[in-house]
Amino acid sequence: xxxxxxxxxxxxxxxxxxxxxxxxxxxxxxxxxxxxxxxxxxxxxxxxxxxxxxxxxxxxxxxxxxxxxxxxxxxxxxxxxxxxxxxxxxxxxxxxxxxxxxxxxxxxxxxxxxxxxxxxxxxxxxxxxxxxxxxxxxxxxxxxxxxxxxxxxxxxxxxxxxxxxxxxxxxxxxxxxxxxxxxxxxxxxxxxxxxxxxxxxxxxxxxxxxxxxxxxxxxxxxxxxxxxxxxxxxxxxxxxxxxxxxxxxxxxxxxxxxxxxxxxxxxxxxxxxxxxxxxxxxxxxxxxxxxxxxxxxxxxxxxxxxxxxxxxxxxxxxxxxxxxxxxxxxxxxxxxxxxxxxxxxxxxxxxxxxxxxxx
Amino acid sequence: xxxxxxxxxxxxxxxxxxxxxxxxxxxxxxxxxxxxxxxxxxxxxxxxxxxxxxxxxxxxxxxxxxxxxxxxxxxxxxxxxxxxxxxx
Numbered sequence: 285x286x287x288x289x290x291x292x293x294x295x296x297x298x299x300x301x302x303x304x305x306x307x308x309x310x311x312x313x314x315x316x317x318x319x320x321x322x323x324x325x326x327x328x329x330x331x332x333x334x335x336x337x338x339x340x341x342x343x344x345x346x347x348x349x350x351x352x353x354x355x356x357x358x359x360x361x362x363x364x365x366x367x368x369x370x371x372x373x374x375x376x377x378x379x380x381x382x383x384x385x386x387x388x389x390x391x392x393x394x395x396x397x398x399x400x401x402x403x404x405x406x407x408x409x410x411x412x413x414x415x416x417x418x419x420x421x422x423x424x425x426x427x428x429x430x431x432x433x434x435x436x437x438x439x440x441x442x443x444x445x446x447x448x449x450x451x452x453x454x455x456x457x458x459x460x461x462x463x464x465x466x467x468x469x470x471x472x473x474x475x476x477x478x479x480x481x482x483x484x485x486x487x488x489x490x491x492x493x494x495x496x497x498x499x500x501x502x503x504x505x506x507x508x509x510x511x512x513x514x515x516x517x518x519x520x521x522x523x524x525x526x527x528x529x530x531x532x533x534x535x536x537x538x539x540x541x542x543x544x545x546x547x548x549x550x551x552x553x554x555x556x557x558x559x560x561x562x563x564x565x566x567x568x569x570x571x572x573x574x575x576x577x578x579x580x581x582x583x584x585x586x587x588x589x590x591x592x593x594x595x596x597x598x599x600x601x602x603x604x605x606x607x608x609x610x611x612x613x614x615x616x617x618x619x620x621x622x623x624x625x626x627x628x629x630x631x632x633x634x635x636x637x638x639x640x641x642x643x
Numbered sequence: 644x645x646x647x648x649x650x651x652x653x654x655x656x657x658x659x660x661x662x663x664x665x666x667x668x669x670x671x672x673x674x675x676x677x678x679x680x681x682x683x684x685x686x687x688x689x690x691x692x693x694x695x696x697x698x699x700x701x702x703x704x705x706x707x708x709x710x711x712x713x714x715x716x717x718x719x720x721x722x723x724x725x726x727x728x729x730x731x
Contacts, residue, residue, distance in 0.1 A: 318652070318655050318656060341699055341728065342652070342697065342699045342700060342725045342726070342728075343652075343653065343656065343688040343689075343697065343700075344687060344688060344691060344697055346687075356658075359656060359684070360684060361684070361687045362684065362687065364687075365692050366692065367692060368692050368693060368694055369692070370692055371692070372691035372692045372693070373692075
């Protein structure tokens with residue numbers, strides 16, 4: 285029997301929502317991870333272990349691990365440090381599995397760590413921290429955070445990371461050196477140079493299915509696509525109602541399709557435009573965008589969806605889920621056309637991950 | 644040996660660990676290091692880079708606020724208490 289899990293990270297712990305392949309009725313477990321703020325959750329390929337990234341205001345950063353689908357958890361932060369003389373690490377913002385069996389963790393203040401023992405210990409990928417632009421990095425509204433990690437699916441030497449208010453970087457030598465990848469991306473908040481080498485406020489990016497050279501980027505200033513492995517980006521904001529938002533997910537099989545949720549610009553509140561909830565999708569690489577609101581509230585819906593709080597599963601049709609900063613979890617089992625609310629009583633949602641378990 | 648009393652929210656992170664410990668060490672830092680040998684990972688929960696106690700972790704030695712450098716007498720009683728902090 286197919287089990288569909290939604291791993292939800294909130295300001296007050298992790299939660300697991302579970303359904304079958306129909307994805308209509310959901311049960312809920314939580315709060316997990318002792319109520320720690322959780323920024324990201326993933327499933328470790330191969331083992332099926334659940335991993336959760338976060339940080340406690342009292343007890344600091346850690347990566348949590350469960351090998352029994354969330355029933356029990358352990359945690360570790362061994363090695364998650366820049367050294368005794370450096371700024372403490374506040375929290376873990378992002379996790380990703382590498383194609384060669386390792387794990388990456390992105391942290392605040394921005395930096396990258398790697399584990400080769402399933403998260404028991406971590407080592408600093410100092411090639412990124414040692415980048416010549418590091419002294420110029422400054423925090424965005426959410427802090428100086430490394431929030432997105434996209435490993436190449438087959439080439440372990442290549443990885444992309446995203447840092448708010450700094451931009452996208454790529455390594456092609458397993459983390460030894462990194463190159464900024466922000467050509468063509470606007471930085472409207474930098475009037476003297478709208479196209480700097482770094483300083484762009486990337487909010488999220490994702491790789492197109494089956495095409496590692498194509499990336500979709502949700503930026504503070506627009507939506508972009510790269511067809512050359514991030515060396516250049518072209519804007520695809522097109523007919524979207526605003527050029528702001530946080531979340532973006534790509535289709536698991538169709539490289540031309542992705543979904544996102546535009547929000548009003550920061551100065552206007554960062555909620556769904558005009559209080560009318562909608563999810564937008566493209567089927568043509570961003571040449572045009574289609575609005576969908578069936579089942580969503582169409583008035584007085586001043587909802588916000590944060591950068592990690594949108595996910596898709598791998599079923600056919602694809603299921604899409606988003607969580608709001610006011611604790612609502614919405615799901616579509618028809619590829620983002622129509623929507624139903626799963627719950628509206630969770631804490632502030634920071635992360636959603638969809639998992640399909642067979643057998 | 645000093646007596647160390649750990650908070651319940653910390654014990655929840657290390658299933659099976661007792662609240663009360665008899666620990667050798669002549670400073671708060673030494674006591675925490677000794678405890679970390681018994682409860683691997685415990686130091687990371689109390690101490691950040693510097694090293695210094697995490698901002699919202701309070702340690703009292705015989706009732707007096709303490710830092711990592713504070714001396715610990717052989718018969719001292721050490722309380723580790725999460726700060727009253729945070730909001731909604």
